[in-house]
Structure formats: C-alpha cells, structure tokens
Amino acid sequence: MTQLNPYTEDFTRASEYLRLVLAFLSKHQIPASPLNYQLGYDYVSGRNDRLEQALDALLIKTPQPTPDDLLKLYKRYVVQDGEALEAVRHELQKVIGSMQQGVDDSTSGLSNYLDSLHHFADKLADPQQPGFAAEVQKVMDDTRSTESSQRGLENRMGEMMDEVEYLRKQLEQVREESLTDALTGIANRKAFDQQLEHVYQESVAQQSPFCLVLSDIDHFKKFNDSFGHLVGDKVLRYVASTIKSCVKGKDTAARYGGEEFVLILPQTELKDAQVVADQIRQAVSIRELKDKRANRDYGFITISLGVAQYQPGEQPLEILSRADQALYQAKEQGRNRVEVAA
Numbered sequence: 229m230t231q232l233n234p235y236t237e238d239f240t241r242a243s244e245y246l247r248l249v250l251a252f253l254s255k256h257q258i259p260a261s262p263l264n265y266q267l268g269y270d271y272v273s274g275r276n277d278r279l280e281q282a283l284d285a286l287l288i289k290t291p292q293p294t295p296d297d298l299l300k301l302y303k304r305y306v307v308q309d310g311e312a313l314e315a316v317r318h319e320l321q322k323v324i325g326s327m328q329q330g331v332d333d334s335t336s337g338l339s340n341y342l343d344s345l346h347h348f349a350d351k352l353a354d355p356q357q358p359g360f361a362a363e364v365q366k367v368m369d370d371t372r373s374t375e376s377s378q379r380g381l382e383n384r385m386g387e388m389m390d391e392v393e394y395l396r397k398q399l400e401q402v403r404e405e406s407l408t409d410a411l412t413g414i415a416n417r418k419a420f421d422q423q424l425e426h427v428y429q430e431s432v433a434q435q436s437p438f439c440l441v442l443s444d445i446d447h448f449k450k451f452n453d454s455f456g457h458l459v460g461d462k463v464l465r466y467v468a469s470t471i472k473s474c475v476k477g478k479d480t481a482a483r484y485g486g487e488e489f490v491l492i493l494p495q496t497e498l499k500d501a502q503v504v505a506d507q508i509r510q511a512v513s514i515r516e517l518k519d520k521r522a523n524r525d526y527g528f529i530t531i532s533l534g535v536a537q538y539q540p541g542e543q544p545l546e547i548l549s550r551a552d553q554a555l556y557q558a559k560e561q562g563r564n565r566v567e568v569a570a
Contacts, residue, residue, distance in 0.1 A: 274485035412468035439501035536569035
C-alpha cells in the first residue's frame, strides 16, 4: 500500500516552519541535524502533540538537551507508531504461520488415514487372507487417531482465531491513536491529510463539490501568555469540541496545527459551507469561559475562518492555500468573522 506523504505544506508555509525550526534549535543550542530538524519541524508545526508536550517538559528540566535525550524523543514519538504497527503485524504473521502448520499437519494425517482405508479395502476383497482381523483393528485405531487429531486442530484453530481477533483490535487501536490528536481528541493532521486525499479523489471521480474551512483562534498567543498553557490547552479542547458538535455525517473536523483547525465538507457547496462556518464562529464566541474552582473569568474566545470550495482542475494543496488566504483576510479585516476565498 502506498504511504501518503505526511508533510504536505506548500513552499510558503514550509519556509516559515524552516525559520521557526532554526530559531528554536538555535535558542536551545541544538545541532541542526536531520533528526533534530524533524523533531523541531514537528514541534513548531504542532503536528505531534505528544512530542510537543514531552519536549516542553524536557526543556523545562534541561534547557540544552543532550543528543541521547533527543534520540529517545525521536524513537518514542516519531517512529513509535510505525514500530507498534510492525510488532502487531509480526504477531499476526506468527499466528497465521502456526495455523498453516496445523492445517498441514492435519492434511498429512488425513493422507495417511486414506492410505490405511485403501489398504483395508484391498484386504476386504479377500476375507480369507490371514491378517484380516488385524487390518480391521488398525483401521479402527487410525479412525480414532484421526478423529482426535481433528478435534485438536479445531480447538487450536479456535484459540488462534481468538488471538487473531485480539491482535486485530490492537492493530485498530494503534491505527486510531495514530490518527487522533492527543490533546483535543479530534482527528490530527495525519488523519486530515489522508481524508483530504480521499475526498479529493472522490470529488474528481464523481464531479461533486467539496469545501474546506480553515480556522484560527484569535489572539491565542496573548491568551496563553496571560493565563498559561494549561488554560490554553482547555481553550483548545473547548474549541475542538464546539467545532465537532457543529459537523455531522461524513464531515471531518481536525486539528491542523497549534491553534488552527480545519474542516472537510464533502458534497457541500460554498454557500452551505459558509453557513456551517458562521454557525461554528457563533457557537465558539457565545460562551464566556470561567474557572469555577478558582473563581476566575477568562472572557470570551473568538475564531476567524476562511472557506474555499474545490475548483475542477486544482490540487488539494491549492484549495487549502485558498482557504488559508481567506482566513488571513478574516484576520486582517478585524477577526471573529468568516471570509470566502475567491
């Protein structure tokens, strides 16, 4: 199966990430090796929440992490999902191989039993031949042995099928975790990239419309600086749950990175996508955020949104770029608004 490229940023966005990564590595005096650059890229782009949290914790403890520290993070948060999937696949191969061996053993036993029956049939043709009673006893013994072997195989096959089902569920869980944003519980960037490619191919084949809605929390950095990252994380979860509650059916809500969220709306015209985007904007901004335990008010959160509809002939990155431009216009024109791409 072809593996999709998880890094699909356009030149402008990738260049901005390059600047941020180099600044990040320089700040902590981390060499810009390929491994460290990928860690930094995933960190600044917000595509790997577990890595981001672990790296933040490490930098608080050790402002200048060692190569071993960084390698451990890389192995745990960048390649772990692939290794987990490979481990489950390996176990499935072992079970399937064991099942095949059991079938081969059973086939061999049945072949020997058939030979005994043919030999017995030859003896039946001449009942006066000496040894007839012994041949009858041998066939009876072979029958019991074959019956016992078949029962053993059935039990073994049942146990193996239970193990296969358990491993299948493990594999599905690993897959789900690899496609879910750890902080917000909605789809992550990887899941978004896969779904966008799927919806794009479907739209091209069926000549049907689809829309993207790209959104960004207004003044989120200022909010984080004022109230701290823990409160900021709660805001991200609040916005994610609000967005998810406003979509349905085959629509996909995902965290695009940092404080950005994105929607894929299959079979949707531009005017309808604009309505969905404005419903989300209103739903987010209508609620005043409070900490009842600390008796503290955080005020209201607003988001800006850009909407774009797929145009025949363009590539997925092009519609994403137009949605991003519309989002930029929404922010330039005062925030807490929806803008539609040209």
